[in-house]
């Protein structure tokens with residue numbers, strides 16, 4: 001169970017049980033759906049962006065513990081960040097979950113998102129952790145759909 | 150649970166010895182002995198099949214039907230011997246009715262193209278069921294889009310059984326083809342094919358049976374079923390990947406236009422006129438999967454040596470044992486409770502998502518399938534995005550099921 005606990009950290013289980021920002025915004029300036037065709041996981045991300053800053057961000061959908069917790073923690077982390085900061089965090093996050101096991105990770109700036117470092121030991125689950133981030137990318141680029149493929 | 154008393158193995162199978170025939174079963178995954186519960190995705194391969202493939206490449210490797218030399222003749226003989234084995238395996242009348250192709254998907258696409266071109270017109274209807282695998286949905290959608298035919302769907306009830314009264318109502322003079330799954334890969338439902346064929350024939354419709362999930366679990370008798378086409382994949386019945394069979398009644402196959410053009414499917418070619426080959430070669434353009442076909446022959450020999458009269462009761466015992474064990478867990482809901490089922494169980498839980506269940510079980514060395522199993526319309530019918538699925542076969546044991554139940558316990562410990 002040891003390395004499973006690396007994946008399913010308490011924080012992740014908590015956000016899975018009780019996802020934060022799990023709602024819809026009627027007047028979103030940006031929104032996009034993320035879909036993982038492999039497992040049917042779906043996330044719909046809503047943002048209110050004003051003058052380059054994310055004023056509100058939330059999501060709805062269904063998925064596994066990893067994808068739900070990722071959406072919950074991402075929306076928490078991005079509130080009141082600028083779009084550039086969000087983009088840069090996306091790249092840091094992606095780097096972390098795809099880093100080869102054993103290699104150093106630079107956790108700087110990742111904050112609570114560091115709990116997803118264990119995902120890199122489970123390559124098939126990387127898509128679960130990054131699905132909502134792909135939806136973020138798509139929404140900021142004004143595409144309405146992202147897949148994790 | 151008393152394993153001895155509930156042991157399914159009062160049958161004629163020596164499962165310990167069978168397990169020794171499968172090299173892949175004897176390894177550790179994440180430090181635990183492998184429990185392989187994903188037979189429905191693809192079966193493991195016995196040494197006899199692996200050896201047959203190797204022997205072909207080591208001793209008689211040559212192209213078939215086109216050489217005067219010794220090796221080509223030997224390869225052709227081995228290839229055609231497999232055709233005879235397949236004929237006997239499904240009790241077809243003639244080897245002319247056995248077309249080798251790449252798999253179930255390849256076989257269904259062949260029928261959609263050739264039968265579709267010859268017999269289906271604008272306004273006609275094709276009937277499939279809500280249980281179908283995507284490979285028995287999409288080829289018909291493509292065909293219907295192309296020619297303006299209509300695709301209709303036999304509904305399933307809450308147990309995952311086809312609603313036969315609705316089926317009867319859907320059949321009419323416009324129905325040209327019923328294409329239906331024999332055993333559901335997602336739920337394990339065994340459909341009453343013989344009865345369904347009879348009903349279709351009363352309306353003049355032909356019937357294609359998707360047998361991908363049937364051929365390793367039960368004896369197939371196409372004469373008794375009276376189906377017009379029967380499609381299956383080698384890799385789900387202990388043979389290699391990339392080989393499959395389309396059975397078609399000779400009187401029907403002989404009327405169909407060729408599917409793909411190329412070598413082997415012709416008698417003579419000139420730029421003015423090409424004469425097509427006899428059945429079944431007319432439908433086998435190009436160099437086929439020779440080693441795969443030879444491996445399929447070896448797989449059939451292997452299954453014959455065990456005997457479905459032994460395999461079936463043993464697997465039904467495993468199904469009961471696993472169903473009973475899973476029914477004791479409150480947070481597990483089995484999807485698919487058909488009266489007649491093969492040894493496949495789909496389940497969901499309000500506590501854990503299939504993907505998480507799959508990862509945690511994999512960590513225990515237990516291989517299961519999670520997701521929609523290429524049956525998204527069926528998942529929608531049950532209002533779920535996917536399930537966790539265990540699919541058992543004659544090389545599994547009650548001990549495997551006990552290990553699985555311990556794994557499930559760990560899943561719920563994690564998520565409670």
Ligand SMILES: Cc1ncc(COP(=O)(O)O)c(C=O)c1O
Nearest residue numbers: 252253254282284334361362382
């Ligand atoms: C019921 C059913 N039909 C069709 C298929 C497709 O088989 P193949 O991928 O071997 O062509 C499968 C296997 O996934 C199946 O389970």
